[in-house]
């Protein structure tokens with residue numbers, strides 16, 4: 237595998253600089269030198285900042301305890317990084333990775349802005365809360381206690397409904413954000429994790445089983461089951477909506493699905509506990525590997541990948557090249 | 571750091587290939603975020619035991635305070651060490667700690683109050699993780715000084731702690747020989763402190779290991795003093811041996827400190843005399859000294875009940 241990669245890149249060596257110039261995406265913003273990947277090392281209380289061009293860790297940002305996931309603020313001026321057991325949101329400049337301070341918030345594990353940016357919904361996994369904050373003032377609007385271990389979430393495109401998986405209760409719960417009520421709560425299977433609104437349906441990863449399920453967002457009815465791999469953990473859709481990826485924690489694989497049919501297109505073997513991922517402008521996938529203490533950079537065409545060492549238990553990953561994409565505010569849209 | 575990474579990768583492999591498949595098989599996947607921590611605890615615990623053994627065993631062989639005809643009484647201490655460092659007890663207490671913390675944190679948050687970390691009390695600490703860790707170590711060691719000193723003060727509490735003192739063949743294995751109820755009291759003690767200052771950042775398992783190593787070393791059967799200055803910086807085998815001396819059992823003891831001798835110096839309980847005395851507790855039943863694990867636990871429990879209910 238390594239040999240093949242090396243051979244392929246050899247003829248290009250002489251042109252690397254010229255190619256890089258021609259291929260180089262427009263600069264992110266004045267002052268932003270290189271595209272950066274920020275990796276949340278949940279077992280080490282740090283964020284590794286990687287120069288995506290040289291693939292080197294250029295600096296390490298401290299957090300309190302256990303950084304997990306991230307979200308961009310609606311104006312894209314700030315990246316919020318969750319530190320659940322540190323009870324804090326760390327604020328980072330998404331262009332330069334400059335730390336901009338932090339604020340106290342109860343147990344943020346995973347979070348997302350509603351598409352209309354009116355609310356910031358936070359899953360507090362350890363203390364079993366789903367907290368709805370005002371998107372502008374970040375004042376707590378509503379606190380739900382819907383079940384055990386709220387883990388992932390997504391919204392309907394009209395921002396009316398949120399869908400939150402309860403890892404400890406085996407349920408998917410939907411809230412009506414217009415009147416702050418619980419719409420329904422259904423058993424979906426053992427240890428549900430990643431959630432994605434897709435084609436008017438909800439896709440949920442079932443970590444205690446071997447795939448994802450499709451749920452009717454209106455009434456919570458389970459429509460079908462799609463096998464992806466053991467320990468299906470998180471789910472993403474590419475910006476061009478051409479592929480859905482599912483990371484499988486136990487199987488150590490990444491599954492590519494056809495977004496129209498949900499048919500499995502391909503399985504990539506990526507041992508080391510694949511978790512969150514991001515899509516670089518060149519189409520490569522940057523995947524956090526929890527147990528390998530590394531980020532895998534996967535070429536989805538060839539299936540080859542190389543690794544960049546980061547800290548202990550890398551969890552969430554943010555590629556600031558995603559800032560160029562319109563509409564992108566969540567980790568689930570690559 | 572190389573070693574750190576090496577151990578984390580081993581722990582990752584254990585989690586990935588051993589623990590997670592078991593959790594998956596039995597439908598316990600809601601623990602998958604925590605199982606990596608369990609693997610880390612076991613790997614570092616194992617490493618701690620190996621390093622302690624590798625360092626202390628030759629030293630005990632070369633410079634012993636006492637030479638024993640039979641090492642039979644040491645065996646049970648080995649069991650205590652394995653149970654406490656590698657085996658079930660750290661994982662059970664980790665889970666218990668986690669669950670209790672969830673309940674308390676959740677309740678506090680419901681009251682509109684976010685529990686603090688030390689870094690919130692002292693914001694200047696943020697971004698200096700090693701200093702933060704050392705301050706946590708100082709605070710926790712200070713708390714441990716008072717826990718230990720109080721356990722010598724109350725009759726019922728000492729009935730439990732006597733198990734630790736009863737060992738006449740004290741060695742580097744003896745640090746973990748404690749009554750399980752005494753361990754439970756320690757657990758609650760540190761849990762309450764943890765609520766006030768937060769859980770220390772656990773990103774320095776090697777530093778935690780070093781502190782534990784000092785505690786093991788301080789029990790070792792080695793004629794070793796750290797010198798005038800060293801003795802006043804860290805607890806040495808000489809320092810802790812005086813605490814375990816026959817006269818150190820019971821109410822009037824000295825050198826209560828676990829890692830740092832500062833608290834003994836501060837509160838007038840330090841004894842720096844250059845003596846290596848026989849250890850043990852002359853009043854403790856023989857079962858506490860030479861009995862098996864269960865005999866020691868049972869005897870300790872009976873003594874505790876006796877002290878609790880037949881006062882005077």
Ligand SMILES: [Zn+2]
Pocket residue numbers: 718722731734735813
């Ligand atoms: Zn004592």
Ligand SMILES: [Zn+2]
Pocket residue numbers: 734745789810814
């Ligand atoms: Zn001792």
